[in-house]
Amino acid sequence: MNARSPEALVRDTGRRNEAVILNAALEAFGTRGFNGASMRDVAKGAGTSLSNLYNYFPSKSKLLAAVLRHANDELQHRVLRAVEEAGDDAPSQLREAVRAHVGFVVDHQVATLVATNEVRYLEPDDRTALVSHRDATQATFERIIDQGAADGAFRTPYARDAARAILSAVAAIASWYRRDGALSRGQLAEQYARYALALLEGPLPR
Amino acid sequence: MNARSPEALVRDTGRRNEAVILNAALEAFGTRGFNGASMRDVAKGAGTSLSNLYNYFPSKSKLLAAVLRHANDELQHRVLRAVEEAGDDAPSQLREAVRAHVGFVVDHQVATLVATNEVRYLEPDDRTALVSHRDATQATFERIIDQGAADGAFRTPYARDAARAILSAVAAIASWYRRDGALSRGQLAEQYARYALALLEGPLPR
Amino acid sequence: MNARSPEALVRDTGRRNEAVILNAALEAFGTRGFNGASMRDVAKGAGTSLSNLYNYFPSKSKLLAAVLRHANDELQHRVLRAVEEAGDDAPSQLREAVRAHVGFVVDHQVATLVATNEVRYLEPDDRTALVSHRDATQATFERIIDQGAADGAFRTPYARDAARAILSAVAAIASWYRRDGALSRGQLAEQYARYALALLEGPLPR
Amino acid sequence: MNARSPEALVRDTGRRNEAVILNAALEAFGTRGFNGASMRDVAKGAGTSLSNLYNYFPSKSKLLAAVLRHANDELQHRVLRAVEEAGDDAPSQLREAVRAHVGFVVDHQVATLVATNEVRYLEPDDRTALVSHRDATQATFERIIDQGAADGAFRTPYARDAARAILSAVAAIASWYRRDGALSRGQLAEQYARYALALLEGPLPR
DNA sequence: CATGAATGAGACTTCATTCAT
DNA sequence: AATGAATGAAGTCTCATTCAT
Known part of the structure; x- marks a missing residue:
């Protein structure tokens, strides 16, 4: 039985920061709920800028x-x-x-x-x-x-x-x-x- | 089999509008989620003014x-x-x-x-x-x-x-x-x- | 030298609660400033109801x-x-x-x-x-x-x-x-x- | 005797609008007091949007x-x-x-x-x-x-x-x-x- | 004189999103 | 791909004041 590192849902995706963002979003939505989490929270969690998020996903909802x-x-x-x-x-x-x-x-x-x-x-x-x-x-x-x-x-x-x-x-x-x-x-x-x-x-x- | 009127959770409480507000809050939180529902939504549902809500409950969270x-x-x-x-x-x-x-x-x-x-x-x-x-x-x-x-x-x-x-x-x-x-x-x-x-x-x- | 009880500026005025209200207002305005103090603060300090203030003074400014x-x-x-x-x-x-x-x-x-x-x-x-x-x-x-x-x-x-x-x-x-x-x-x-x-x-x- | 332009307290700070905002805040707080002045007043005085103020200062108090x-x-x-x-x-x-x-x-x-x-x-x-x-x-x-x-x-x-x-x-x-x-x-x-x-x-x- | 309920305006702050660079 | 600056809409909550009782 392989010990999976628990909460890294997404492992990689061709695009530089996509996985980091997705995992940060998961964390944020999980912790505070979709409406309680802000795109700023996601950006902070992903270690990138707020506006850069929109280079990967066109909206919070699509994220x-x-x-x-x-x-x-x-x-x-x-x-x-x-x-x-x-x-x-x-x-x-x-x-x-x-x-x-x-x-x-x-x-x-x-x-x-x-x-x-x-x-x-x-x-x-x-x-x-x-x-x-x-x-x-x-x-x-x-x-x-x-x-x-x-x-x-x-x-x-x-x-x-x-x-x-x-x-x-x-x-x-x-x-x-x-x-x-x-x-x-x-x-x-x-x-x-x-x-x-x-x-x-x-x-x-x- | 008694036919219960379905979603009127709160029936009365002594204060004029309290039950109306509580039921409206239930409806709003249920429909859009706690963070997705606004106090304005609740007020509208209760048929009262936004600010009057705060005469009954000191905060959205307490509501x-x-x-x-x-x-x-x-x-x-x-x-x-x-x-x-x-x-x-x-x-x-x-x-x-x-x-x-x-x-x-x-x-x-x-x-x-x-x-x-x-x-x-x-x-x-x-x-x-x-x-x-x-x-x-x-x-x-x-x-x-x-x-x-x-x-x-x-x-x-x-x-x-x-x-x-x-x-x-x-x-x-x-x-x-x-x-x-x-x-x-x-x-x-x-x-x-x-x-x-x-x-x-x-x-x-x- | 008479020892004046320090901060009771107003001592009495014919009307039941006027002095209490004036002293509470002084305290409130002093502590939080005129704009920072609310009529509710004054009422609380005076031990009376918010609306009763208006039986004594027609507005915050007149107070x-x-x-x-x-x-x-x-x-x-x-x-x-x-x-x-x-x-x-x-x-x-x-x-x-x-x-x-x-x-x-x-x-x-x-x-x-x-x-x-x-x-x-x-x-x-x-x-x-x-x-x-x-x-x-x-x-x-x-x-x-x-x-x-x-x-x-x-x-x-x-x-x-x-x-x-x-x-x-x-x-x-x-x-x-x-x-x-x-x-x-x-x-x-x-x-x-x-x-x-x-x-x-x-x-x-x- | 050098004629100092009177009330431009802050001259420049590296960030685009910071000085403008600071001077507008000074003006607003001076004219109407801290609690009497609104962030809208400051924004108007600085010629920027209300929300942009918060890109420079995290709160009215910090401003x-x-x-x-x-x-x-x-x-x-x-x-x-x-x-x-x-x-x-x-x-x-x-x-x-x-x-x-x-x-x-x-x-x-x-x-x-x-x-x-x-x-x-x-x-x-x-x-x-x-x-x-x-x-x-x-x-x-x-x-x-x-x-x-x-x-x-x-x-x-x-x-x-x-x-x-x-x-x-x-x-x-x-x-x-x-x-x-x-x-x-x-x-x-x-x-x-x-x-x-x-x-x-x-x-x-x- | 006293109160609880009510309200419209407005307060500070945060939001998702866009744009120029 | 990345960022800092910008914005309009909207959020929660507080305010001074009024009214019916």
Whole structure:
């Protein structure tokens, strides 16, 4: 298990300062909220001038859009890869998908918080785009759950809406988890994977 | 089934316009976020002048604090009453507690959203006060779960942290539920009550 | 020597709360300046309601005018009485006039400060009235100096303008004197009386 | 006799509009007092936008602090140079120091008024800094007086406190002098120099 | 005489954004 | 790609004053 440096969501992008700015924006939006954070805050965090920000992003709103796109990409990438590497049966796939999701939330708490709390401040077009992107991730979970319900592995009568419940609980981890607390990253993933399977009334270990 | 007028969180308070202002603030903070909403928005919503707001609340932040306190009081009241009226066994109590909580979230979607998203903008003291108030509600769920775990009704190995997962999922309902959608208030409550029991690996109906 | 309770400029006035309000206004204007002090400050200091202030004074500006009139009356009264009780010669009269003025400044430091710093904020009419009132006090000093210059007691070639210099220095005492400092009220009066006589190039004790 | 353009206290500072703003602030604070003058007034006087003021000074209070610092610097500079160019004996030095001080007051009446009346509105730290700066100027006078008292030139028994009295009278000139009145700049300086020497009971011309 | 509620104007300050260099 | 200076709009909050009771 590679120890990811926790909150550097964006690693590099061809343009000199883009990653620095994106990470500073993430930090600022996370700490003070989109409307509470100013472009000056972002500039200060990125160690550049206020006006230079506009050489990279045409507006504060587009900057938020870029941050959120990066976060979503990373989440989707992790979940898809986890599902690919899992077995063929729905319970295994769900288990790995949840574990991957929890991993992302823990590695990128701030990004997760920003992604859930600040989407509403996007301009309508960007918002639509992002939501459909996010729905794609949710759809991965729904597909697995549908399959498990169909082949009898998940016996809950409410399979249709269970994905939302599970994903909500997982995302909420970002709002209370402390890296120096009692639960390790791995224990947490394990725990939530079991919660998910139990909620679906599926097969549990032991 | 009593049809509660949906979003009038505060009913009356003795001071002439206080309830009107609080409800307008709730609406404004819910629609545009704490930092996105202006005191002018609140005044307009309350049908009073901007400056008159300050005869009731000394600052925007204190106004938010008051809104959140009212929301929390109502939630806590509902949950406690539900538990009192339930049977003695943990599963019944949990079931009723969840149903009551879901009911609150549906009746007061906006208040629920504001309560989860905007607490961070309180001044430290008010934040601390509110969080401890909120923890009291969570403690009700934890007590029930502990009891159920002790007497063998809930068999999950992770009883300790399950309350958080359940409450997160319930609160998140506020972010997607549409009153004119497929699920009725009652069906939703039923559904989440079962999710909760299943997650705890407790006894399910049927 | 009667020990005057220091800063209660106004003692009583037929109307129930007038003196309390005037003294509170003096305190407020002295502490924060006319424009820095609010009618709310005055009300709080007077222990009454904001709106009640307007039952006594029609505007903030008129309130200031009333305060300043009281201060000037008291000063003028003290100086005139001192001169009356002094001997017939100019040096004695000047000496007693200065001593009385210093006494007022020490007893009413705040009033002196307000009188010198805040007159400018009066409405033109009130300002004119007050200035002419004040000039009457200054005229008392000028009369004495003229007489002393005429009969050869004061030998300065600049008798014409000396009153202004002397009175400026005396009024400025209000800006630095501390009741708990090294100089007593009496020593200070003695000292400034000698400064005045020396400046006029008049006869000095010893 | 060089005709100094009267009230342009600040001449240049390296930053584009800083001097213009400082002079406009001086004018505004002088005319209407610190609390009576608005930042809009200052902006209008400086011919720039309200918000641009904040690119130069972080707050109204810091703007006042800057104005006062410039005024003090100029005063101190003038007094020190005058003393340097005077003879070695205390009376000559005092005479020149007073003449220089009077010259400053006449050339910068508004600055003098602001310096005496508005210091109180500085934030505590700036106030402390400024007061100690101002005390340095006063100390120059005290040093001369001490020396003159030691070598017998000034025979007043109250040498210790005389500087305050003299400087108060000189500063007060700013509140009544009119450039178009009877006294010329030079006559006034001459007059106050004699007042000072006489007050100290020192040697007088003629 | 006394008050609580109300208000329009205006205070300081910050904002996202643009422009000339 | 980078910056300092500039700006109009808007933010929160306070003000002196009025009015109904």
